[in-house]
Amino acid sequence: MKRLNQTLFAIAIFPVILVGCVQRTVYVRQPPPPPGAVEPAPEQPAEVVVTEAPPAPQVEVRIAAPGPEVVWTPGYWAWHGGWVWVGGRWVRPPHRHAVWVAGHWGHRGHGYVWIGGHWR
Secondary structure: OHHHHHHHHHHHHHHHHHHHOOOOOOOOOOOOOOOOOOOOOOOOOOOOEEOOOOOOOOOOOOOOOOOOOOEEEOOEEEEOOOEEEEOOEEEOOOOOOOOEEOOEEEEEOOEEEEEOOEEO
């Protein structure tokens, strides 16, 4: 009788265990960008405050520009619970004479605040 109860319990609890252990992740495949397309400029929240100084910028290797109408935006350190390097990239400016002003970490009080880059 004890063995039967254990078997019934196992049969009853198995679907609950199975459902509780499944993580569902939905991935959406984006179509590839057309040849020569350029990603939009990276953005970071304006009020990230960190108590430790960011590391020195990394030396980046610029790949060849995909076209004459693009501007290089340098990489930067982002804070995501720890320092993460976001590599530089070529981007298309919003208008012909736009100039990219790079974002930077400014010292404020006892911490550092991210001041995002923008087009001028």
